[in-house]
Amino acid sequence: QSALTQPASVSGSPGQSITISCTGASSDVGSYNYVSWYQQHPGKAPKLMIYEVSIRPSGVSNRFSGSKSGYTASLTISGLQAEDEADYYCSSHTSSTTLGVFGTGTKVTVL
């Protein structure tokens, strides 16, 4: 099972909006609404930011939003803040294995 494809890096200035893509296939993102997004600061565990494509867990800022179109899921961060600088990973259910599949990860830099 190949990893979902994410851009290696995305950057933006404070206050701007950025979007991170997560491209899969018909066996995963394209067929299931079980896509999650995680934020990982250096030396810390991943934190769930979005699940089931677009649902925010309690306590997650509404500046984070998720969507999906075809084989690509997206995470948008609006009103970018310094604290948003981190690595972001997507994850999806897949029919190819009994486990999920993670994305390759995207480093977000706040300029």
Added chain:
Amino acid sequence: QVQLQESGPGLVKPSETLSLTCTVSGYSISSGYYWGWIRQPPGKGLEWLGKIHHSGSTYDSPSLKSRVTMSLDTSKNQFSLKLVSMTAADTAVYYCARIPYSNPDFWGQGTLVTVSS
């Protein structure tokens, strides 16, 4: 709030077996969900090791070629991982997590395991 905490050795010799335990609080592991293990080599991405259903059924990563064994201890609200034949390539931060379906929601803080003689 669900909390998970990994425990185990930080250093393992090549060819030895890694044993890790995840202690869960705030939720009874026998009540539902899958419980899984994910690792992250230094500077790299996330990699699935496997998951165990609250009923005891296990699912491990084909890439690990049956090196993984997982178990539950419901009396202690813990689940465990054993990874045999460790090599330097297994050096990573190991996370345990709760898995509602295929994607984790709650994660442990992670434990760094180094393979070295």
